[in-house]
Amino acid sequence: MTRAAGKAAALQKPRVILALLLLLALTSVMLLDGYLRAEVGGDERVRSNASSSKVPDSVIDGGPILSFRNGQAQTTSVPEKTIALTFDDGPNPTWTPQILKILEENDVPGTFFLVGSMVSRYPGIVNDVVDQGNEVGIHTFTHVDLSYQSDARIKREMAQTQLALAGAAGITTTLFRAPYSSETDAIDNYSWPVYKKLGAEGYTSVFVDTDSDDWKRPGVSKIIKWATPSKNKGASVLFHDAGGERSQTVKALGTYIKKMKAKGYTFTTISGAIQQADSDESADGQAAGQAPGGRQGGQGLGQAAGGGNGLQAAHRTATGTTLYEGKALVAAVAVAEWTVPGLAVGxxxxxxxxxxxxxxxxxxxxxxxxxxxxxxxxxxxxxxxxxxxxxxxxxxxxxxxxxxxxxxxxxxxxxxxxxxxxxxxxxxxxxxxxxxxxxxxxxxxxxxxxxxxxxxxxxxxxxxxxxxxxxxxxxxxxxxxxxxxxxxxxxxxxxxxxxxxxxxxxxxxxxxxxxxxxxxxxxxxxxxxxxxxxxxxxxxxxxxxxxxxxxxxxxxxxxxxxxxxxxxxxxxxxxxxxxxxxxxxxxxxxxxxxxxxxxxxxxxxxxxxxxxxxxxxxxxxxxxxxxxxxxxxxxxxxxxxxxxxxxxxxxxxxxxxxxxxxxxxxxxxxxxxxxxxxxxxxxxxxxxxxxxxxxxxxxxxxxxxxxxxxxxxxxxxxTGGRLRWQKLKRTGEVGTPAGTS
CATH class of the missing domain: 3.90.550.10 (Spore Coat Polysaccharide Biosynthesis Protein SpsA; Chain A)
Known part of the structure; x- marks a missing residue:
């Protein structure tokens, strides 16, 4: 009987492992769902204003587009009477589609800086963003301030967002906007190393010239006023398509676009602004007798690498492991999106x-x-x-x-x-x-x-x-x-x-x-x-x-x-x-x-x-x-x-x-x-x-x-298993009771 009991116990081990794996799988799904929801819209910047003595003056006083070509920091400004509409914190199933509809009706492109966790939750919306001819950039995976994060955390935030984009739309991107960033003069000694590190990896960091402050919900008229550049200047303009209630943004956007077109402005993406700036500089160089193409090469986004058009030059076609891992991530998130709410109800x-x-x-x-x-x-x-x-x-x-x-x-x-x-x-x-x-x-x-x-x-x-x-x-x-x-x-x-x-x-x-x-x-x-x-x-x-x-x-x-x-x-x-x-x-x-x-x-x-x-x-x-x-x-x-x-x-x-x-x-x-x-x-x-x-x-x-x-x-x-009686070891320590206590 001892041998039989041992054999029966051995047969149960795979079932014990299966039970533990099942619980582990459900726990993992819940942790994944929690990770996706952890910080978006609910975190805070972890630091206050700091000095910027290590940041070059050319960057602080430069344009809103920062790249590191051949290891050197260079900034690019949006050309005059040109607007690069940018949207942060999306995608959102309520507001992003409404904003896409307005952009399509007005034949205007936008650049969407997407949060990776939101991308993995709403891949269909991301696909619509790209198919409509808009450009996308990375806004980290969990909307965390990268200034005080470890190198491993920074790498993980970027890589996970790239995987999410690959799984959602079959692309990766070289554009990046840090959460809580604004104009280049706000770059300090804590954030500068992050931009340098990402620049060395081929990322172009994008800041703003004009902030609509729509997240404050000040009213449609003020959003339009605050988003309008002064003196016909070109601008990288910030709106939000997620991160809160965005009905005022939706109402303001169409009117804003019409107003700016009436003033003679044209609209482009960040890559389009870079290409236009490069073309203007090349033309100026030719007029001065210089060789053309002075800003080409290196990690420049003026080239439509990966098959993108001029307005989507930052996009790269995802292939190989990146593509399959991205699809696996999106699939896992889809399981979590259905499983966790179902579990909550159950x-x-x-x-x-x-x-x-x-x-x-x-x-x-x-x-x-x-x-x-x-x-x-x-x-x-x-x-x-x-x-x-x-x-x-x-x-x-x-x-x-x-x-x-x-x-x-x-x-x-x-x-x-x-x-x-x-x-x-x-x-x-x-x-x-x-x-x-x-x-x-x-x-x-x-x-x-x-x-x-x-x-x-x-x-x-x-x-x-x-x-x-x-x-x-x-x-x-x-x-x-x-x-x-x-x-x-x-x-x-x-x-x-x-x-x-x-x-x-x-x-x-x-x-x-x-x-x-x-x-x-x-x-x-x-x-x-x-x-x-x-x-x-x-x-x-x-x-x-x-x-x-x-x-x-x-x-x-x-x-x-x-x-x-x-x-x-x-x-x-x-x-x-x-x-x-x-x-x-x-x-x-x-x-x-x-x-x-x-x-x-x-x-x-x-x-x-x-x-x-x-x-x-x-x-x-x-x-x-x-x-x-x-x-x-x-x-x-x-x-x-x-x-x-x-x-x-x-x-x-x-x-x-x-x-x-x-x-x-x-x-x-x-x-x-x-x-x-x-x-x-x-x-x-x-x-x-x-x-x-x-x-x-x-x-x-x-x-x-x-x-x-x-x-x-x-x-x-x-699984149809059968058990035998198993004798428990006894000590005989329970004697004749003296009472009921």
Whole structure:
């Protein structure tokens, strides 16, 4: 069996990796989306005015177009009565198309300095910009001030934007405008090295002569006034097609173009302005007897390299790796654009459902407690006749003595049937050596827990059978309390209250919180709704006739307790919860053991639900589980926990990219609600509140592990994997309880 278990565990490793990769992929998508939205329109310039002593006077006093031809800084001015319309911060799905329409109607080109993250989000608009004959330049990827950034960050900002342009329109560009830049006289000692570095790489940096200040939304007339050059001068004029509400810009632009045309101005792109300036200088040089082409060569943009026309000379056709990486980037962003909003909506629904469930649990748990803990409540005539207690045992040498000694103290008459399932560690001999007169030990070949339980049921002498695990101990009054509900002839099974005995470790304390909440809130709710999904293997009681009627404990699933509980519902039996019947069990002491146990539980529950899927269409009282219980279990034990890790990831995403304070407060609010629910559960069960101090850490560590276990189980189920029973290592540290504390 050890070899088989090891082989089964080995087969699960690819599924664990697949589960982690799936979560990693979704996390990556969210991080990509957050990166795209992080700084555009929301950041600030990181520095104040600084000196410009290192910047040449020829640059500070020069034109708005700065290039480094042959390593020397040169500036170019826009020719007289010429305007190079430039637009920053786009593209934007609302404003950019409106601006393109105005430019097309007036037969005017523009130069759009695009933010890479926006390019990757709206590639179709970028393609329209280029197809219409406009020119594009880089405005960084995240609209960050490059002055204080590292060389690696600067390189990344430029490269990512080039990839976005390649993926969107199949081009790259040599034009650049720094965020927060203005006229050349604003270049300082911090930004100058950036322009020199980019110039050495072939970029031409573009500044402005005339700023419309449209981002201030001063009104249409002022935008037109501020964008108008003085004294027939040529100008690089700044507008914005994104970064805020731009309706005033749209209204002003058409009027502005008509006004400037009426004054005799012509419109061009930045490359067109460079070409015109070069032509004018060449003509002046020829008139002075100089050789033509004095400004050609080097990294000049006057040449339409890459097949562009005169107005788009800065464009280069993207090829090879750049093109394919760009398309991959755009495709990844498209996935993020659809995935993240969809996840946000889905997680909002999940969040509301979980909060609704908490509210429902609190209300129904209180109602259940008040109903069951009144003097008027009674199941019927007291059950005093003997019952059979079945203890399946496989290699339980550490625990079996404590288990049987606890049963020996029972205040209710019992017979004890120990079914030794082929143990190899002397479990049978230990049980027999105790010499207890009411104990029978039955030996069978190793066949699994369901077979051992069925063997015990067949050999039981009484009509009520209590089932427990071989590592569990009962209080003296447990059996008496557990069997009292059978006074109601409609009750076919009773779930007891399982408690974590080894709770004085971190892992044990986490499981203790989980058990108390699960038994005192979940099971109370399910009891009132008459759709209890599981009789716990550690403590449950059954009518023997009901067990035999449904075919006994099934070996079809790994959750035989859930399987038989649902089967009994479908046969019309009532399943109830008895809070006062307490059993103390040894919870897994290591994360590896815990993973193994919960993985089996989760997978077995899915098997049982799938096996009984036809309960959804069952009619009459026996169909109540299918109508109520099945949806609740599927939604709150499978679906919502599967999405729960994404809630945490989304919380981190919101803290980083949206609003840290609001996101943190929302997370703390949810934690507070869970803490209230846990505290109420502890109150109902008279548990000590000190263990709740572990709850914040439980939410950060233990809960994540449980989610990964469930995701692992889902993937195993979807890929058709099968599991074997896996024996957990026990220490026997849970002894006979002295009380309920």
């Amino acid at each position: 997680l909002a629904v999940v969040g509301f459902a979980v909060m609704g469930r908490f509210g429902m649990m609190l209300i129904l748990a209180r109602r259940h407690y008040r109903k069951r803990n009144t003097r008027r409540f009674s199941w019927g005539p007291a059950i005093t006749r003997p019952v059979s207690v079945i203890v399946p045992a496989y290699n339980e040498k550490e625990c079996i003595a404590n288990t049987l000694k606890s049963l020996a103290q029972s205040t209710h008459p019992i017979e004890i049937i120990v079914v030794d399932d082929g143990s190899t560690d002397g479990t049978k001999e230990i049980a027999e050596a105790l010499g207890m007169p009411n104990v029978r030990v039955i030996r069978q070949e190793n066949a699994g827990k369901p077979a051992a339980l069925n063997n015990g049921v067949r050999n039981a002498s009484y009509d009520i059978v209590v089932m427990m695990d071989g590592d569990t101990v009962f209080e003296a009054d447990t059996v008496r309390q557990l069997v009292q509900p059978f006074a109601d002839p409609g009750v076919g099974a009773v779930a007891g209250n399982a408690k974590v005995g080894n709770r004085n470790t971190i892992i044990g304390a986490w499981q203790h919180i989980e058990y108390v909440m699960g038994f005192n809130l979940d099971r109370r709710m399910y009891d009132l709704l008459r759709c209890m999904p599981t009789i716990p293997g550690a403590i449950g009681a059954f009518r023997r006739e009901a067990v035999l009627a449904v075919g006994g404990m099934s070996e079809d699933t790994l959750a035989e307790d859930t399987d038989i509980t649902i089967a009994m519902h479908r046969e019309g039996w009532r399943v109830v919860y008895q809070e006062h019947a307490k059993a103390w069990t040894e919870a897994p002491g290591s994360l590896k053991q815990l993973w193994s146990q919960r993985y089996r539980w989760s997978y077995g529950t899915m098997q049982a639900l799938w096996k009984h899927r036809k309960s959804l269409t069952d009619k009459g009282p026996s169909g109540r589980f299918g109508r109520v219980g099945m949806p609740l279990v599927v939604i709150f034990q499978i679906v919502t926990p599967v999405f729960a890790p994404l809630i945490d990831v989304f919380t981190v995403y919101s803290m980083i990219f949206i609003d840290f304070k609001a996101s943190l407060l929302a997370w703390l609010a949810v934690l507070g609600i869970q803490l209230v629910c846990a505290a109420y559960a502890f109150r109902l069960d008279r548990e000590k509140y000190r263990y709740l101090l572990m709850m914040p850490l439980q939410q950060l560590a233990y809960r994540q592990m449980m989610y990964l276990v469930l995701i692992h189980s889902c993937i195993t189920a979807l």
